[in-house]
Amino acid sequence: MKRKRNKLRRSSFDPTTLEIYRALYTSVAEEMGIALRRTAFSPNIKERRDYSCAVFDAQGRVIAQGDHMPVHLGSMPMAVAAALREMTLAPGDVVALNDPFAGGTHLPDVTLVMAVVSGQGPVVSEASLTTDHRPLTTLFYVANRAHHADIGGATPGSMGMATDIYGEGLRIPPVRLVRGGRVSEDIMRLLLSNVRAAEERRADFAAQIGSLQTGAKRLLEITERRGAHEALDYASHLIEYSARIMRRVIKAIPDGSYEAVDVLDGDGVSAGEISLRVRLTIEGERARVDFQGSAQQVAGPVNAVEAITVSAVAYVFRCLIETDVPASAGLMLPITVHAPLGTVVNAQPPASVAGGNVETSQRIVDVLFKALAQALPGRIPAASQGTMNNLTIGGLDPRTGKEFAYYETVAGGMGARPSLDGLSAVHTHMTNSLNTPVEALEYAYPLRVRSYAIRKGSGGAGKQLGGDGVRREIETLTPAQVSLLAERRVQTPYGLGGGQAGKAGRDTVLHLEEKRRITSKGSWQLAAGDRIRIETPGGGGYGSA
Numbered sequence: 001m002k003r004k005r006n007k008l009r010r011s012s013f014d015p016t017t018l019e020i021y022r023a024l025y026t027s028v029a030e031e032m033g034i035a036l037r038r039t040a041f042s043p044n045i046k047e048r049r050d051y052s053c054a055v056f057d058a059q060g061r062v063i064a065q066g067d068h069m070p071v072h073l074g075s076m077p078m079a080v081a082a083a084l085r086e087m088t089l090a091p092g093d094v095v096a097l098n099d100p101f102a103g104g105t106h107l108p109d110v111t112l113v114m115a116v117v118s119g120q121g122p123v124v125s126e127a128s129l130t131t132d133h134r135p136l137t138t139l140f141y142v143a144n145r146a147h148h149a150d151i152g153g154a155t156p157g158s159m160g161m162a163t164d165i166y167g168e169g170l171r172i173p174p175v176r177l178v179r180g181g182r183v184s185e186d187i188m189r190l191l192l193s194n195v196r197a198a199e200e201r202r203a204d205f206a207a208q209i210g211s212l213q214t215g216a217k218r219l220l221e222i223t224e225r226r227g228a229h230e231a232l233d234y235a236s237h238l239i240e241y242s243a244r245i246m247r248r249v250i251k252a253i254p255d256g257s258y259e260a261v262d263v264l265d266g267d268g269v270s271a272g273e274i275s276l277r278v279r280l281t282i283e284g285e286r287a288r289v290d291f292q293g294s295a296q297q298v299a300g301p302v303n304a305v306e307a308i309t310v311s312a313v314a315y316v317f318r319c320l321i322e323t324d325v326p327a328s329a330g331l332m333l334p335i336t337v338h339a340p341l342g343t344v345v346n347a348q349p350p351a352s353v354a355g356g357n358v359e360t361s362q363r364i365v366d367v368l369f370k371a372l373a374q375a376l377p378g379r380i381p382a383a384s385q386g387t388m389n390n391l392t393i394g395g396l397d398p399r400t401g402k403e404f405a406y407y408e409t410v411a412g413g414m415g416a417r418p419s420l421d422g423l424s425a426v427h428t429h430m431t432n433s434l435n436t437p438v439e440a441l442e443y444a445y446p447l448r449v450r451s452y453a454i455r456k457g458s459g460g461a462g463k464q465l466g467g468d469g470v471r472r473e474i475e476t477l478t479p480a481q482v483s484l485l486a487e488r489r490v491q492t493p494y495g496l497g498g499g500q501a502g503k504a505g506r507d508t509v510l511h512l513e514e515k516r517r518i519t520s521k522g523s524w525q526l527a528a529g530d531r532i533r534i535e536t537p538g539g540g541g542y543g544s545a
Contacts, residue, residue: 013237021234022326025064028218029053032144033066036211041203042149044407047440048433050147052076053211055219058138060084061329063235070318071105071361071430072145074311077329078103079111080143086174089115091136092181094209096191097174098151100165100305101349105357107151107169108158108407110205112177114212116140116219118228139223139232142215144208149392150196150405155483155523156394157407161268163299164350170194178209196394196403242330247285249320250334253375257281260370262363264344265490267300268521274298274344276363280371289313289368290338291345300521301485303347304356304364309339312364315430316372355521358388358409359487361430366494373496378418382460382502382540383493384428385412385469387486389505389536393526395480397446406445408436413459413467413502413539415493422467422539425454446477455503455535462499462541469505469536476526482509488537489520499541508533 032053040046052072055064060080065073082102083095097103098110118137151158153169162168170191177187188205192198223231257279264274277293297303314332325331339346344360347353366383373380389410397404409431414422427433438449451473459466476482484507492501509516509524510531518524526532 013234018234018237018241021231022064022238024222025055025235025238026066028215029055029064029066031218032142032211032215033068035214036144036146036207039207039210040146041200041207043436043440043444044149045146045204045207047436048408050433051144053144053215055215056080056141056143057232057235058140060141061239063238063326063328065327069432070315071308071311071357072109073327074314075103075105075307076111076143076145078307078310080113080141083113083174087176089113090180091115091117092178093176094178094212095174096172096177098172100353102173103307105305105308106354107153107171108147109145109357110148110151110172111143111145112208112212113141113143114216116142116216118223139228140219142212142219144211146204146208147407148195148201148204149407150201150394152194155392156196156405156481157392157483159354159390159392159407159485160483160523161521162301162352162354163269164352166350168301168352168354196405238326239328239330242326242328243333245321245323245325246317246331247334249317250282250287251285253282255282255284256375258371258374260367262367262370263491264302264360264363265487265520267298267302268519269300270298274302276345276367278367278371280368280375282375286334286336287317288336288338291343292338292340294340294343294345297342297344297347297351301352301354302344302356302360303351303353304345304360305353306339306346308356308361309345309364310337312361312430313337313368316365316368355390355485358390359485362386362388363487365429370494380496381417381422382415382466382496382499382542384415384422384539385502385537386488386493387412387505387537388431389534390485391532391534392483393445393447393474393476393480395478398478399446404445406441406447409433410470410472410534410536411435412469412505412536415539416460416462416464416466416499416542418497418542419464421465422459424459424468425470426467448475448477449473450475450531455538458503458538460493460495460500460502460538460541461545462495463543463545464499464541466493466495466499466502466539466541469538471533471535473531473533475531476528478528480526481523482526482532483523484518484520486520493537493540495540496542498544502538502540505537506535
């Protein structure tokens with residue numbers, strides 16, 4: 001009697017080969033990041049690593065990302081799409097843009113995009129482009145985004161309290177910064193004429209361009225070694241596989257609608273509650289995230305553009321995946337996001353948006369996790385600090401006679417997890433940066449770090465404790481303008497499962513023997529010898545103690 005063989009459904013791709021390509025494309029994005037970090041000039045990029053890199057297919061769909069900044073990575077595909085709508089890239093061309101209303105986040109985050117073309121050798125310098133006569137076909141795009149410590153505007157660091165986009169800095173639509181391997185000096189001069197510390201900006205732009213060239217070179221090596229046809233096929237398979245994994249994750253969430261509300265402290269300009277409302281609807285393998293009922297866009301700079309909201313949603317759902325999955329466009333295919341026009345989660349021109357990227361994005365994560373906690377009890381952590389505590393200081397450096405612009409986000413407490421305490425003094429959720437080492441900060445700027453310590457007891461109580469925030473005090477050694485853009489100074493990070501909220505943050509200016517509490521959003525003139533003290537929020541606790 002013959003045994004019947006089970007007929008296995010043949011996959012359209014080989015799983016082993018798929019994993020090889022996942023690693024290959026991811027390694028390209030990671031190497032781009034390494035090249036950018038090692039050649040950048042500003043401490044914000046080379047020390048804090050406030051940048052992100054990604055690889056896209058010829059249709060502009062993301063196929064791989066580096067382990068960089070979630071707030072960049074989730075929104076970068078919209079910036080690439082905006083660039084490709086505006087122009088066709090020839091070999092050696094690089095497009096630059098930072099327009100928040102064209103896939104950007106806020107003005108300091110500048111995105112560069114480059115095509116990777118077959119039949120064309122990689123660009124090896126700004127002035128040199130190898131050529132041959134083979135047919136030219138676009139195979140991939142590479143892109144990076146870096147936070148420039150200043151991009152113009154009324155305050156050093158470009159993170160002030162402007163009430164429209166025009167006051168926040170230089171807004172760059174898609175422009176051809178590099179043409180045929182040569183930097184467009186007229187475009188570069190225009191950019192540098194509108195920013196502080198122009199030499200530093202030029203060096204960081206050069207680092208971004210070099211990073212793209214590194215990525216293009218590696219992708220061409222992959223296609224030459226393994227064949228362009230296979231490489232492109234597996235790029236598509238990565239997207240299909242990611243979508244399959246995300247559908248499986250969504251299907252494991254009980255069907256139903258889950259609602260949550262969170263409230264921002266304020267916009268720093270006008271009074272009134274700024275609410276974030278979300279309704280999460282799960283139907284089988286699909287999810288709909290609806291922000292209907294969120295506050296209308298406001299005068300102050302806490303408005304988030306659509307790219308930020310989509311990025312925050314992508315991050316939250318990515319956190320639910322317990323396996324190593326390709327960070328590709330497929331992850332968002334089963335998810336629909338509705339962010340009503342003209343609201344604080346989908347602001348329209350000429351809204352100011354500097355804080356939407358760094359502050360409102362964190363609170364979108366908080367409110368969506370709060371909704372998910374109803375669907376997945378025992379899996380979702382309590383709220384983390386819910387802010388990036390953006391600090392900018394600028395003025396004239398007496399050591400060089402030149403302007404300086406220092407920017408940093410300050411770590412805080414992570415929310416407690418169902419079975420573990422939250423971590424202390426870390427960046428969480430939409431940021432993945434480091435702190436600027438004290439030695440690097442004091443070497444680069446006329447500033448002195450007077451104290452830097454964990455803020456003991458700021459984490460929420462519970463069976464699992466929320467992580468503690470930090471206390472960071474910086475002295476200005478020269479007259480300087482200081483700007484602060486932060487949240488969770490009024491509304492505290494929530495606990496879950498009976499856990500207590502983390503402590504709110506607080507901020508102080510110290511002048512001689514005088515201590516003055518300041519608001520979490522604003523700008524102040526400090527004299528030489530003055531200090532600003534930032535005390536960041538702790539994370540919420542989990543479970544009854």
